[in-house]
Amino acid sequence: MxxxxxxxxxxxxxxxxxxxxxxxxxxxxxxxxxxxxxxxxxxxxxxxxxxxxxxxxxxxxxxxxxxxxxxxxxGQSAPSVRELRDAALPYLGDLHEATLENVHLAVPDGTDTLFLEKVTGRRATPIVSRTGGRLPAHCTATGKVFLAQDPRPPYRALPRLTPRTLVLPGQLARDLALTRARGYGVNLEEAEIGISAVAAPVYVRSNGPRPIAAISVTGGTRRLDVDRMGARVCAAAKALTRTLSA
CATH class of the missing domain: 1.10.10.10 (Winged helix-like DNA-binding domain superfamily/Winged helix DNA-binding domain)
Structure with missing residues (x-):
């Protein structure tokens, strides 16, 4: 600059x-x-x-x-952040207890995904994410949840974090279409080698069809069952959606 x-x-x-x-x-x-x-x-x-x-x-x-x-x-005093985080914490805690893996609450931030909260433990797989940190949306499960509902997701000059990061427009477009179809996003070692994640969208009625947040579970690729975890994360995200929309 x-x-x-x-x-x-x-x-x-x-x-x-x-x-x-x-x-x-x-x-x-x-x-x-x-x-x-x-x-x-x-x-x-x-x-x-x-x-x-x-x-x-x-x-x-x-x-x-x-x-x-x-x-x-x-930052903690921002009402929208505090209310979302407080409402989400019970569901994040339940997911961590059930999976013993890293659980995130994330929101869209431009072309990034921003982690508002991370619940982890001694038995969880060590990963690079942190509360308040961000990663490019196209290589994260939470970010793909947001991009899947974006009418014009970014397809140019995407950074490659690992050899498995999807940077070609056709590849990413197909992956986002699959995210919309199945209702959850998947990151297969696209942000960090050996680490995969599954994320599901959280909605509120006033925001229309675009998610306001996403919940994810992140862990070692070998021990993360994507299909089973997808169903579990979707259930938690839908429960949080109901709480926020009540």
């Missing part, structure tokens, strides 16, 4: 820094923040200092930067 393409307002440039911190698994150096956002280093230094003073970003002992507690508290 060139300086001419950067947002003009201080607020928008601050948001670039917050997103860079939020998207990273680790704390970032000032140089890394400048590289990620395209901001000049002096500008990044000035704005990140202000975000630290506001409590939205925190500085580690090593001098790097990560999302602060203040931003987490603000």
């Amino acid at each position: 060139t300086d001419g393409q950067l947002p003009k307002s201080v607020l928008a440039r601050g948001v670039l820094l917050l997103r860079a911190c939020g998207d990273s698994e680790t704390a970032l150096t000032l140089a890394e923040l400048a590289l990620c956002t395209g901001l000049p280093k002096p500008t990044a230094h000035r704005l990140i200092g202000e975000l630290v003073r506001l409590g939205l970003v925190e500085r580690t002992e090593e001098g790097n930067y990560r999302i602060g507690l203040g931003l987490f508290v603000l």
Whole structure:
């Protein structure tokens, strides 16, 4: 991103820094923040200092930067997120108890899927996802649930995360058609080798035919029975839909 393409307002440039911190698994150096956002280093230094003073970003002992507690508290206070998460937690917990695998609640976020909640345990397969993290929609089960109902899903310049990621337009279109037909999305090692997932859509009446969220179960490919898990995840998603629509 060139300086001419950067947002003009201080607020928008601050948001670039917050997103860079939020998207990273680790704390970032000032140089890394400048590289990620395209901001000049002096500008990044000035704005990140202000975000630290506001409590939205925190500085580690090593001098790097990560999302602060203040931003987490603000995010948790959003009514729509809190209500959806609170309504979903009992169903996520039941799915985890039944499968002993990773269970997610996700929402669409542009071309990504954003994980609002993750329920896991010691016996669950280790995976890369985290609460508040995001992955490209086309290579995740939750994301395919959202793309399947999108009249114009993205088919160009799709990133390939593994050799099994569907990036050719024809391949992805067929997979999304299958997602619509069977009522759930499947990711077969498309985001992480050895890891597969099944996801089902969650609706509310006021949102029409497009899902507002998705529930998924993610685990090792060898131990994940896609058909059986599809039925189980669909049942949980439909139960949550009824709760939200009551």
